[in-house]
Amino acid sequence: MVEIFASERLKSLYNTIESYVREELLPLEDKIMHLPFKEVEATVLKEKRTEVKKLGLWAPHLPEKDGGLGLELVDFGQLSELLAHSPIGHYVFNCQAPDIGNMELLHKYASDDIKEQYLQPLMDGELRSCFSMTEPEFAGSNPVRMATTATKDGDDYVINGHKWFTTAADGASFAVVMANTAPEHENKYARASMIVVPIDNPGFELVRNIPIMGEAGEGYMSHAEVCYNDARVPQSNIIGGEGMGFMLAQERLGPGRIHHCMRWIGISERALSMMCSYAARRELKEGRVLGHMQTIQNWIAESRAEINAARYMVLHAAHKIDQQGNKAAKNEISTIKFFVANVLQQVIDRAIQTHGALGVTDDTILSWYFRHERGARIYDGPDEVHKSVVARSMLAEHGLNLKKSK
Amino acid sequence: MVEIFASERLKSLYNTIESYVREELLPLEDKIMHLPFKEVEATVLKEKRTEVKKLGLWAPHLPEKDGGLGLELVDFGQLSELLAHSPIGHYVFNCQAPDIGNMELLHKYASDDIKEQYLQPLMDGELRSCFSMTEPEFAGSNPVRMATTATKDGDDYVINGHKWFTTAADGASFAVVMANTAPEHENKYARASMIVVPIDNPGFELVRNIPIMGEAGEGYMSHAEVCYNDARVPQSNIIGGEGMGFMLAQERLGPGRIHHCMRWIGISERALSMMCSYAARRELKEGRVLGHMQTIQNWIAESRAEINAARYMVLHAAHKIDQQGNKAAKNEISTIKFFVANVLQQVIDRAIQTHGALGVTDDTILSWYFRHERGARIYDGPDEVHKSVVARSMLAEHGLNLKKSK
Amino acid sequence: MVEIFASERLKSLYNTIESYVREELLPLEDKIMHLPFKEVEATVLKEKRTEVKKLGLWAPHLPEKDGGLGLELVDFGQLSELLAHSPIGHYVFNCQAPDIGNMELLHKYASDDIKEQYLQPLMDGELRSCFSMTEPEFAGSNPVRMATTATKDGDDYVINGHKWFTTAADGASFAVVMANTAPEHENKYARASMIVVPIDNPGFELVRNIPIMGEAGEGYMSHAEVCYNDARVPQSNIIGGEGMGFMLAQERLGPGRIHHCMRWIGISERALSMMCSYAARRELKEGRVLGHMQTIQNWIAESRAEINAARYMVLHAAHKIDQQGNKAAKNEISTIKFFVANVLQQVIDRAIQTHGALGVTDDTILSWYFRHERGARIYDGPDEVHKSVVARSMLAEHGLNLKKSK
Amino acid sequence: MVEIFASERLKSLYNTIESYVREELLPLEDKIMHLPFKEVEATVLKEKRTEVKKLGLWAPHLPEKDGGLGLELVDFGQLSELLAHSPIGHYVFNCQAPDIGNMELLHKYASDDIKEQYLQPLMDGELRSCFSMTEPEFAGSNPVRMATTATKDGDDYVINGHKWFTTAADGASFAVVMANTAPEHENKYARASMIVVPIDNPGFELVRNIPIMGEAGEGYMSHAEVCYNDARVPQSNIIGGEGMGFMLAQERLGPGRIHHCMRWIGISERALSMMCSYAARRELKEGRVLGHMQTIQNWIAESRAEINAARYMVLHAAHKIDQQGNKAAKNEISTIKFFVANVLQQVIDRAIQTHGALGVTDDTILSWYFRHERGARIYDGPDEVHKSVVARSMLAEHGLNLKKSK
Numbered sequence A, B, C, D: 001m002v003e004i005f006a007s008e009r010l011k012s013l014y015n016t017i018e019s020y021v022r023e024e025l026l027p028l029e030d031k032i033m034h035l036p037f038k039e040v041e042a043t044v045l046k047e048k049r050t051e052v053k054k055l056g057l058w059a060p061h062l063p064e065k066d067g068g069l070g071l072e073l074v075d076f077g078q079l080s081e082l083l084a085h086s087p088i089g090h091y092v093f094n095c096q097a098p099d100i101g102n103m104e105l106l107h108k109y110a111s112d113d114i115k116e117q118y119l120q121p122l123m124d125g126e127l128r129s130c131f132s133m134t135e136p137e138f139a140g141s142n143p144v145r146m147a148t149t150a151t152k153d154g155d156d157y158v159i160n161g162h163k164w165f166t167t168a169a170d171g172a173s174f175a176v177v178m179a180n181t182a183p184e185h186e187n188k189y190a191r192a193s194m195i196v197v198p199i200d201n202p203g204f205e206l207v208r209n210i211p212i213m214g215e216a217g218e219g220y221m222s223h224a225e226v227c228y229n230d231a232r233v234p235q236s237n238i239i240g241g242e243g244m245g246f247m248l249a250q251e252r253l254g255p256g257r258i259h260h261c262m263r264w265i266g267i268s269e270r271a272l273s274m275m276c277s278y279a280a281r282r283e284l285k286e287g288r289v290l291g292h293m294q295t296i297q298n299w300i301a302e303s304r305a306e307i308n309a310a311r312y313m314v315l316h317a318a319h320k321i322d323q324q325g326n327k328a329a330k331n332e333i334s335t336i337k338f339f340v341a342n343v344l345q346q347v348i349d350r351a352i353q354t355h356g357a358l359g360v361t362d363d364t365i366l367s368w369y370f371r372h373e374r375g376a377r378i379y380d381g382p383d384e385v386h387k388s389v390v391a392r393s394m395l396a397e398h399g400l401n402l403k404k405s406k
Helices: A008-034 A037-054 A073-083 A099-109 A112-123 A245-281 A294-324 A327-355 A366-372 A383-397 B008-034 B037-054 B073-083 B099-109 B112-123 B245-281 B294-324 B327-355 B366-372 B383-397 C008-034 C037-054 C073-083 C099-109 C112-123 C245-281 C294-324 C327-355 C366-372 C383-397 D008-034 D037-054 D073-083 D099-109 D112-123 D245-281 D294-324 D327-355 D366-372 D383-397
Strands: A129-132 A149-153 A156-167 A174-180 A192-198 A204-209 A221-234 A283-285 B129-132 B149-153 B156-167 B174-180 B192-198 B204-209 B221-234 B283-285 C129-132 C149-153 C156-167 C174-180 C192-198 C204-209 C221-234 C283-285 D129-132 D149-153 D156-167 D174-180 D192-198 D204-209 D221-234 D283-285
Touching: A008 A037, A008 A073, A073 A245, A073 A294, A099 A112, A099 A129, A099 A245, A129 A156, A129 A221, A156 A174, A156 A192, A174 A221, A174 A245, A192 A221, A192 A245, A245 A294, A245 A327, A245 A366, A245 C383, A294 A327, A294 C294, A294 C327, A294 C383, A294 D294, A327 A366, A327 A383, A327 C294, A366 B366, A383 C245, A383 C294, B008 B037, B008 B073, B073 B245, B073 B294, B099 B112, B099 B129, B099 B174, B099 B245, B129 B156, B129 B221, B156 B174, B156 B192, B174 B221, B174 B245, B192 B221, B192 B245, B245 B294, B245 B327, B245 B366, B245 D383, B294 B327, B294 C294, B294 D294, B294 D327, B294 D383, B327 B366, B327 B383, B327 D294, B383 D245, B383 D294, C008 C037, C008 C073, C073 C245, C073 C294, C099 C112, C099 C129, C099 C245, C129 C156, C129 C221, C149 C174, C156 C174, C156 C192, C174 C221, C174 C245, C192 C221, C192 C245, C245 C294, C245 C327, C245 C366, C294 C327, C327 C366, C327 C383, C366 D366, D008 D037, D008 D073, D073 D245, D073 D294, D099 D112, D099 D129, D099 D174, D099 D245, D129 D156, D156 D174, D156 D192, D174 D221, D174 D245, D192 D221, D192 D245, D245 D294, D245 D327, D245 D366, D294 D327, D327 D366, D327 D383
Parallel strands: A129 A174, B129 B174, C129 C174, D129 D174
Antiparallel strands: A149 A156, A149 A174, A156 A221, A174 A192, A204 A221, B149 B156, B149 B174, B156 B221, B174 B192, B204 B221, C149 C156, C156 C221, C174 C192, C204 C221, D149 D156, D149 D174, D156 D221, D174 D192, D204 D221
């Protein structure tokens, strides 16, 4: 815990949550890795969620009046790191992506009807949701290019389009879809809107859970390819208003990236701890273990330094968002996005190399992270885009104004 | 093809094999990635193997009298790169690890009986084999530490031990097992022997195909955990002689590492080609594709340089083995082992990043390589061990003699 | 300025000092690079120091009663970054190494006589000092190995030994020398003591200003090789007490490393600013400047991220020292030492590459930093030693206790 | 020596030259580093050059009829590596840049008069020359941008312009100047010509020897800023013909980059050897030297691998130039240019780090190389340009044709 950023509230919760994750969630890792997710979900995870509610730890990011802990981003970030020690930590505490982002969106921008029908049960953990933005035919790095349309017809929108990486669509109750309501608007940033589409809509087609790194997964642990085929929903399902899609996406992504980054730091810390632990006991020969090797020591120290650096940067960025809002922290958010994703992958890689043959097996969680987190340098904007954001901003301060290369 | 290293024989074969891989094997990639291996094997791979035999391209590494192409290592290396453009290239041409290593061992050191019973059908592609050396309880980086024993009892050896990463044991007909026949021998390097154990031996227990990077695989595409429980075999099943295990392992690993390295170069070349191809067509916006981005160009150029460097180093090492034998090329072998494995992983990583979201899916072969080849920096000696070999040799030239830290 | 760490005092000083450095010191850069140091010192630097005193900005690290600004380490760190925008910033404000370390040592541990004779004029900027620890015959990474001795003779110590990297000895008035007073003490850490030796002592021989990276320098800008030939000083010249040398060295190095790190961050920030500024204006062709190149943008963004990371880590470490003392912050200090030194060199390297041919000339300060700061990864403990410190500490938490490899 | 590329001629010379460099030139290093160059040149270097002539080793790159050894590029490359073990190896053998490039140009393209007046004494080592292309106002990465003009006036050209990095102009007898003879030619590549200008021309002004990395140098060891102020020379001083400047520059740069690369490999090999030697003897504590440290071992092994890779790549490129000419080897040349320059700097950096404090002093040649070779990633085209060349060529093979971004 970084004390300077820790509220009294956080301090009172920290050890409890740390122990809970360690004692109750880490032992489930084996199940998560080796059993079908829905099976684990239906039995043990459901039970754990109930437990967390009873313990009063549910949904740390939500306001207290909505059943949460009412933490600011900087406090939530520090808890989020703890939850990330387990691959299902966030899920069990109901602060998992993409639901957490959808909760924030709906909370601020949805109609009362939508709130009642979807937001409340989402906050209560009674259903799940998904977010449908990326399209296979268009580079995700250019967020204003998409082909999905929502056309008005009577009181409805009729949505057509092809999406993928609609994470966790399998088993979700509704999707928030990004679609062009004004595809010819001359302001590219005003073309899209966000609209709620129930999964049981006849126009919603879950094409497949995309096999990713050898695993299609299922339920919450999956990423769907989805077609919207004349999916018809009432116009009141829009979130925020026509043309606000891009703005809402930006608003969502700010804290979303803090969430990812703190999660990655938790994973990195876990991997580092496993690396130290294995190095301290794995014998090379009589009286000599891996930890005696200077190369392993270098990896430990470099990982320690990089994770510390990452954590401070993320907490300072979260603090800035808390104080000054997303927009003011734009550069900080881009900076951590690429910095922390790279730290994550380096640390995981070193941890695997330290574990030798064991490291590539599924006998530890490391191989799971290696596969599941390769995407971190890609999703929510690849490294290259975020670097460009930061550089353009700095160059502008030095008098060079570069148009966005969209 | 690097002409300076290409024999006339190689030149006459090169284009044929290149086309064969491209036209006949690449289209199978989807099946390899998405169907159970044994199903693909039983149908299409079997057919392809027959085809390759008919085309007179079978087993390029074997002497012509044994039905092969009789190529030297340096020529075989260049073909091996081509075969590696497909994940089943080597298998279809019957020069896949671990069988290729077993063929070489048995050829030089096995009794005539063993040769007749096992080697001939192995060379003919009628059965498969495996190699059983690594033990979970001992760091593979120290090859003289193992607990498996082969105790004489009458005319037999009785073998007991616990192995893993016995690659391709599932469906194989026999294993070559490394076991201590003189566990207390004061010369640590004289303790072990290699012994042939049929898989149907009642003492051979295939515990599991180890789940690796999310996939246990099956048949040729698997890595087994194995127990030897009083596995009894005739003493004549020994290869080479008692106490020769370590020496034979070394002999096997020299060309084995050339094989791996050339395979990695083929994979890298394939990944680079995919990267270029995708960069040349993936649109970012009207009139601008990925290939316009300087970062992508940097990755392409750096990959080009590193792969070229890797290929030259490996061919020069192969040439040295051909001319002067394994032992003389010890440092070259260690040098390429760590250098090329790292090139491989960097190139795959860049190719994935170039492909964005698509890169982490199983819609291309890149994610398959990402998972399957993470082990390259670990198996056959981790980077760290090979670096130490090279450094100790150079330091010795400068007057510092370091005992092996075993 | 990182607000969360800024006291009101700091805030009131920050802009003043930033402007002073920019307006008064940066213009002197050319002189510093191209004229003999003593010439610049005698004229313009002397004048600037007087100016700084008059402005009430003198010696920010010293207590107010001693004529300083009385800042805590975390505040001083932030100012130190500003001063580092100029190569003579610290010197002009009288908080330059090694004098700052000597001030701290003498303040806490010297006799009143020594304080009056040496400390007071040092704080007043009337003389300079040096610190004589490293010996050419012994690896500096092992601080308990040294051959210099201080032997009691009557009321005196008689000192003999050979030192180098006695920074700024040329023109200094006294040296603090590390010498073994009990060379056979079984506790290696109790062998050495620190003793004040006036430079005009007949036993003090300045062998040479060591040519470093092409430049021997002079005066404050030099690093001397020194011999102590029967240098005789009163026993009261000892600092702290016999056998306290190692402990005092440790005490000195804690804040000393914060000082270095903040200075390096200031240099890095300066180099990044130059990189942006040049990229924004250097034309490649009509309408296209360096800043349009994605590679340059990557360098800018990566530098931004790394410098931010470095700054946060250093300020958090300084804060910990302020709150809990040096010892508690041992790992943090080692972590920043290697992390920040590497950031520094990467940023300087990128800035030079951005400047092209101009970057290697002495027409900018970059080449000066490139040469002068290569030592950062070596002095005050090479990267490798600090990594080992951090790793040993973490391994100990996981149950592996490694003896210091001294 | 890489045997596969070594002619009988090379083999007969190799050991002689290796010994000569080691025994006769390495001992001069101290003088080169610490005395004014002209002083060393006038005494000992002159003598050594005479010695080399007598030994029949003079000018290995020149045809035998011109007093050289008549080696192909691939052989010369291997010798060049040996010469590079000393900073004045190439100079003593009269194959130093920029003279070697000028010899080649004049040999193929100059008039008989120019050959007699300038080329013959240049080949004989009686005078030196320089090459005047880069201009401070224009990015060197774009070779078709320059402002220097050569205007016809009667039988003469009148040259005006501002150049820098006119290497070795100080003390040279003539310059080959790149100037626009048709500045408005619509084909940008046909604007410039190369013209011989004697240094004693009244219009030739040597503004300064540019201070580079702390050292302006002098004579052969300097890089001049030059102004051409109405420098009038006969039109017959043109090399090749009007408008051929760009083509000749390209022709010059092909082998020139091989020369640089082989020189860098020689330097790298030297640095690696120093690293091993120091590691083998520098004591850390009783019975433990630097070479025991795994980090040092890693650096040695990585350097070994990278240098080997570099050498093979360069010799294969040289072989391709010998067989197929510069143009065919364009990509290979760009590839080695950036790859080898980076190997060089990594190896030097590791060697310095291994030497600790000693490494930054001028007591070894390492600090000299650190400063003098930072330019390697910049001159003759920065890394970034060469990467772009390679990538554009590969992308073109995949169907994307990028215009040169000039």
